[in-house]
Amino acid sequence: MTSGPVVTAEPVMTTAAANTAAAGSAGAAGADTIVDAGTRGVGADVGRPDGVPKVQGRFAFSSDLWADDFLWGHTLRSPHASANIRGIDIGPALATAGVHAVLLADDVPGCITYGLEHGDQPALANGQVRYVGEPVALVAADHPDVARRAAEAIVVDYEVTDPLIDAEAAPDAAPIHPDGNVIRELIIRHGDLDSSGEVTVEGIYEVGMQDQAFMGPESGLALPDEDGGVELFVSTQWLHVDREQVAACLGIDEEKVRITLAGVGGAFGAREDLSLQVHLCMLALHTGKPVKMVYSRDESFYGHVHRHPAKMWYRHHADRDGRLVKVEARIVLDGGAYASSSGAVIANASCFAAGPYKVPAAHIVGLAVRTNNPPCGAMRGFGAVQTCFAHESQMDKLAAALGMDPVELRLINALDSGDRLITGQVITGTFPVAEVIRQCAGAPVPDIPPSDDRRDLPGGSGRTTNAADTVRGTGFAVGFKNLMFSEGYDDYSSAACRVADGVATVTCACAEVGQGFVTLAQQIARTELGVDEVILAPAQTATIGSAGSSSASRQTWMSGGAVQAACRAVRVQILADVAADWGVSPDGLVLRDGLVVSLDGQQEALLAQITAGTGYEADVEYHHAPTEALDENGQGNAHVSFACAAHRVVADVDPDLGLVRIRDITTAQDVGRILNPTQAVGQIEGGTAQGVGLALMEEIVLDNGIVRNASFTDYVIPTTLDMPDVTIAAWVEEPEPNAPYGAKGIGEPPTISSSAAVAAAVRAATGLPLPRIPIRPADIALARNEVQQ
Amino acid sequence: MSDVVVARSLDEAREALAHQPDATVLAGGTDLMVEINRGLRRPRHVVGVAQVPELRRWHIADNRVVVGAGVTYTEMMTTALADAAPALAQAARTVGSPPIRNAGTLGGNLGTASPAGDTLPVLAALNAEIVVTGPDGERRMGLDDFVVGVKQTSLRPGELIVAAELDRPTGRQEFLKIGPRNAMVISMAGLALVADHDARTVRCALGAVAAGIPRAREAEAWVAEQIDWASGAGVDDGVADEFGQRVAAASSPIDDHRSTAAYRRHAVAVLATRALKRAFSSGEAGDA
């Protein structure tokens, strides 16, 4: 950040010096087996450079941005799920003292629509609104309250129409958008569809609309540039795709939109789509002044996409021994008003619909539809979460029908490397599903005596429940998904490395959204270059090419791979020069401890001296192996790699009140290789907590398209009394052949199987079918009543 | 823009309110600031009472517990007040998180008068008298006369809540509350139950299941007849269950985004049954 905004809090610390304190404990699992990295390279338990500032409140989030003489932007949103706009009177708003601009759809300079997959979403409502919260007008003013009140003074003449809110009715309903109501239908036909099993089980399952519930609401600052361009500081997951869409809406060249990542307060998929990016830039270009926007908490619930609610019908066929014969499913995801990434989400939901099992035949119909509900898109687990709940519920049902142990049933069907998915793709990488199941299920079940401490009981601090009022259940689930983007998409990453005066500088536009790339990039550079001090340059569009999205569990692999390749390219240059100088072969030289050393021990030189002055640099693009589109039967090598996880949950349930206290969560995960143990634990704990939330409490409650709980008062996420410590029985380390250091992405798998395992535990405790998550107290307490009566 | 008077004594607070009767009282701000930040309220005049010593105290007088309006939840839980009014401490423990409990006050819970205000069922079950002061001098009233509707009180312009005076019965006190998770929740259903062995009565009041804070008077009268007060024996399951049903009849819950009427009615019955059993069990007194 050389020019422009003055950030009052401390910017991200990126030099190695920042984390010496946290780096005391040397690398545990894996460090010795990878590269001689010292204690701060790949595999080591290096602390986050931004960790201490974050805990101390010194880290600058995007809401902390500040510039001289800036204006505050505010968005007027639709109160209606479906309406035509007959007219908008901005007169009173414009006349408000302190207001600098009021902008409408007609003021969008370039293309009016944007979108991740299809440009179907207007930057500002264009004659019509299709969901509650859709942006209609923008205001810039010299004070946030003035902007808010001016927005309230805008008079919009709405002709309200009946909203389409039933996803299942959407395909046959009158289109609510020129692109129609079916965003994507994906049909998978695999194997002998006439086959059938001796035992079949059937079920209908439902998943509610989950929110990513990040802590840092959407915020950013745009500054007009003299060349007619704009500089944008924003929290996002993918700088370059933002730039592409923003530039199109602004009608200017991409080079004129310069985006820098501002401090991100969580993402989980919610920052993949644009929120305020275009709006900020429009206001800045229109007023010629810097403009800042920060969504309020309730506005944030309207400002980003959510996890798709799902309705799923399933029929599993198996033989008497429990071997799966065929899986049939129909999956309907409610995509809300605009496409966002619904097409890719339904692909994941469908491709992984049968779970990590060998399934000779499958018929899956996946449907993502458009309604007047809030738009849904990316969220951690991306479609696999919904179908995991369904397929794991089915596996338990099947085990019960067969009189078989549910873990055993999963084991005999577990996929392995060399097996075929229902898309026909043969798994070529590692995929130790059976080992993950064995490790998780085989871990000793902790002996947790019933406790009289309220905090350990269902209902917690509410004092509702005595130990005698509870029953205990144990549930097990396993799930999987793809790593990286699929279906032919080339989601490459770019990185540059420069070594000068013995210090490495890494440049990559990978968005640090909390996953720990800032730590990992430094670890990789240390391992590859034998340096200690590594500077990570700001993530910007102007300095480097795209890193792709911080999603799909892909950045450790993709941007990690790009950083590794860039560092290696620099290493090759350095060693070539030194080898020429010393008259030896570069193969006999290594970089370590800030030195160039010959393996025969004869010669060494300081890297700082060799790289003095201009130094060495390299710039690379890293691509994963190409994938293919799915054909008309949903068959094809569409995915790069896969990862799985299993969870076992012990829950105490108060059936009379329908309250749940989880007592133990044990997990095992297919991780490829652990590159930083603490960060891995963080991903697993956080991902599991998000799954627990979906299983028991997290749901956006809709009433005719209106969000009824757009606040953290009523959209509740787990507290420490809802979320026990996670026991990691094992991370199963089978290095992935094509992945840098053999590491698989680990962010999403914990969220996939945890919800299903919690639901299974509550079922085991209560004996109720519970076909829907989140499981609400009434779903248990009243269902039991009905059963009893 | 609003002007703010920070009162340092009860007299200063009274004076400021007499001078500006339409002023809004600010205590811990845990309700008021949320409303202001959401643009729901824009007070022009504010009188801050968090530093009024007279409101921050509690004491026992004539065997009644007098709790100043400015007493915080943390104080209700951690001082000797927790022994004098155990159900109040139990309710306080269920409120929000530690920062909210450090700031939020009894007077603020009364002032907001939400059906989900967690101290309110306790006040109702302990026959609270609410003491207010203002231009018309001091007034005292029961909770029923103070909370007159959803988030509506009978406070008159310029009036200040000073204290709540509570019974100090000899029996056990119980507060139970259900929310959508195990801590930090707005009540979906709450219940306070108090056993008074001297008066040989049981008193039970409900939160979040009606527009006000209903007392289950019919159920109270019925169960008082069923209990063997002389022997101190526990209640049997049949009585406890029927009590639950009778208490539920005093509720008039609604469906909303937090829960359904059917669940709330069911839950109140379960809570009442359990509270009664606890209050008449031979075991240790309930924890806070």
Ligand SMILES: Cc1cc2nc3c(=O)[nH]c(=O)nc-3n(C[C@H](O)[C@H](O)[C@H](O)COP(=O)(O)OP(=O)(O)OC[C@H]3O[C@@H](n4cnc5c(N)ncnc54)[C@H](O)[C@@H]3O)c2cc1C
């Ligand atoms: C995160 C969070 C969690 C919460 N959880 C709970 C919960 O679990 N249970 C619960 O019951 N509440 C909860 N609340 C609401 C709130 O904390 C309580 O209602 C609290 O008691 C309000 O007290 P206060 O001192 O902060 O009141 P303030 O916000 O200062 O005032 C609230 C109202 O009372 C009036 N008022 C305050 N004092 C007086 C007085 N002496 N005389 C006259 N009027 C007065 C004010 O004018 C205002 O109208 C929560 C709030 C938050 C923000």
